[in-house]
Amino acid sequence: MNKLSKVLDFCIRHQTALGYGTVSLLTAGMEEIFSSVVFKCPCNSKNTIYGSVFLIVPAFILFLLGYMVNTRIWLLLTGSCTQESCSCNFWENCKHYCEVLVKVTARNLVAPLTWIAVALLSTDFYECAASGSSFWKKRVCKDKGTKCYELLVNIPCGGELPVNETFSLQAESQLIGWVLIASIVTMALFFKCVYNCCSxxxxxxxxxxxxxxxxxxxxxxxxxxxxxxxxxxxxxxxxxxxxxxxxxxxPSNEDWRKISSLHTFSSQQEYYSMIHKYANTQKDSRVRGREGAQNPPILGFVARASERESEF
CATH class of the missing domain: 1.20.5 (Single alpha-helices involved in coiled-coils or other helix-helix interfaces)
Structure with a gap:
C-alpha cells in the first residue's frame, strides 16, 4: 500500500509530463500501425503525393483534434458572438484571444510533431515521398536518362539504384527526424524558461x-x-x-457566465480561478448590501437631521 501511494503521488506531481508522454506514446503507436498495416507506397509518379499525405495529413488531423478537446478554446468561443460580447473593447478581446490561442497551440503541437518525428525516424513515409520528388530526380538522376528515374521511384518497393541511393534517403529521413526532435526540445526549454521568468x-x-x-x-x-x-x-x-x-x-445565467469566462491572474486580486473570484466578489457584494441595509437613505437623513439639531 505504501508503494502504491508513492506511485500515485509521483503521478500527481508529474501529471503534465506524464500526460504529454502518454500522448506521444499513443501517437507513436498509431504511426507504427499506419506504417506497417495501412501504408503501401505505389512506387510510381504518385509517390510524392502519397508519401506526403501520410506524413502531413495525420499530423494536421491530430492538431485539429487538439483544439476540439481543449476546454480553454470552448471557454473562449462560447457566447463570444453575442451582442453583449461584441460590444466590448475589440482590441482587448483580440489581444486576449491571441494570448489564449498561442498557449493552446503550443500544447496542441505535441501530438502532430510527435507523429512527424516518429514518421521521419521510421523512414517509410519520407522515402516514398522523396523517391518521387523532382528534387531527388535532379540530384540523383542528372544526365542518367529515364531509366534512373524508374529505378528511383521503385526504391520504396525494394528497388535499388546502381549507386545505392536508397540508404541516402533513409539516412536523410532519420537525420531530419533527429534535428526536428532536438529543435522541439530546445524550443520547449526556451519557452518554459521565458514563461517562468515572466510569471x-x-x-x-x-x-x-x-x-x-x-x-x-x-x-x-x-x-x-x-x-x-x-x-x-x-x-x-x-x-x-x-x-x-x-x-x-x-445559479442564474449571469452566474454561469461569470464562472465560464477565462481567468487571468492578477497580483492585485489573487484569485486562482473564476469560481474563486465569484465566491469572493459575491461575499463582498453581500457585505456591502448588509451595510447599506443597516443605514438606508431615509435613516441617514434622520441621523443628519439629529446632528444638525444637536449643534443648536
Whole structure:
C-alpha cells in the first residue's frame, strides 16, 4: 500500500509530463500501425503525393483534434458572438484571444510533431515521398536518362539504384527526424524558461495553484452532478405527480457566465480561478448590501437631521 501511494503521488506531481508522454506514446503507436498495416507506397509518379499525405495529413488531423478537446478554446468561443460580447473593447478581446490561442497551440503541437518525428525516424513515409520528388530526380538522376528515374521511384518497393541511393534517403529521413526532435526540445526549454521568468507568481504558489485547480474541477463535477440529479428528480416528480415544483436554488445565467469566462491572474486580486473570484466578489457584494441595509437613505437623513439639531 505504501508503494502504491508513492506511485500515485509521483503521478500527481508529474501529471503534465506524464500526460504529454502518454500522448506521444499513443501517437507513436498509431504511426507504427499506419506504417506497417495501412501504408503501401505505389512506387510510381504518385509517390510524392502519397508519401506526403501520410506524413502531413495525420499530423494536421491530430492538431485539429487538439483544439476540439481543449476546454480553454470552448471557454473562449462560447457566447463570444453575442451582442453583449461584441460590444466590448475589440482590441482587448483580440489581444486576449491571441494570448489564449498561442498557449493552446503550443500544447496542441505535441501530438502532430510527435507523429512527424516518429514518421521521419521510421523512414517509410519520407522515402516514398522523396523517391518521387523532382528534387531527388535532379540530384540523383542528372544526365542518367529515364531509366534512373524508374529505378528511383521503385526504391520504396525494394528497388535499388546502381549507386545505392536508397540508404541516402533513409539516412536523410532519420537525420531530419533527429534535428526536428532536438529543435522541439530546445524550443520547449526556451519557452518554459521565458514563461517562468515572466510569471507573476512564485514557484510554490504556482504548484499550489495547479493543485487547487485540480481539486476545484473534481469538486465541481461532483457537486454539479449532484445538483443536476436533485433538479431532475424534482422536475420528474412534478411531471408524474402533477404537483407544483418546490423552491429550488440554482445559479442564474449571469452566474454561469461569470464562472465560464477565462481567468487571468492578477497580483492585485489573487484569485486562482473564476469560481474563486465569484465566491469572493459575491461575499463582498453581500457585505456591502448588509451595510447599506443597516443605514438606508431615509435613516441617514434622520441621523443628519439629529446632528444638525444637536449643534443648536
Amino acid at each position: 507573476s507568481v512564485a514557484y510554490f504558489q504556482q504548484k499550489f495553484w495547479k493543485m487547487y485547480l485540480k481539486q476545484e474541477r473534481e469538486q465541481f463535477d461532483t457537486k454539479a452532478a449532484e445538483h443536476a440529479r436533485h433538479l431532475a428528480e424534482r422536475n420528474i416528480t412534478c411531471f408524474f405527480e402533477t404537483t407544483d415544483p418546490s423552491p429550488f436554488q440554482t
